[in-house]
Amino acid sequence: MNIRNKHFAKLRAEEIRRKPPTKAQKRNQMSTYLKNMAGFKHSQLKRKRYDEIQKLFDKELKRVNTFVDMNSKVVKDERNSIDAIPLAIKPPMIVEYKIVKEGQKGFYHLIRADGSSKRYSSMIRMLQGIDREDLETL
Incomplete structure (x- = not known):
């Protein structure tokens, strides 16, 4: 039942x-x-x-x-x-990276294919600023 x-x-x-x-x-x-x-x-x-x-x-x-x-x-x-111009244009790929020391502080310096570069003070901030494909490139 x-x-x-x-x-x-x-x-x-x-x-x-x-x-x-x-x-x-x-x-x-x-x-x-x-x-x-x-x-x-x-x-x-x-x-x-x-x-x-x-x-x-x-x-x-x-x-x-x-x-x-x-x-x-x-x-x-x-x-x-x-x-129209697309809203999301992917930035160029990362070509080179350097770890730069200035006194006691160390920075991660990323250089892209178009010549632009950016410095990050910590690994966490760098990971927040890049996407997965850039991470795989590094």
């Missing part, structure tokens, strides 16, 4: 999961996304209808999903093309 009850409970749970979400559930999910990802406040969304929230949600998804081609640096949109 216990096995049979578990089997039917499993079937009921699967049936609930298969049902599409209600309009209220969708509105709640979209509102949560807009609050967390788009920076809307609860008071801004509280009195809006489902259709208005859906429009805001679709607009935010279009903004997030705008395709940026890193090679040609052109944003492709349905309406037009706009010249």
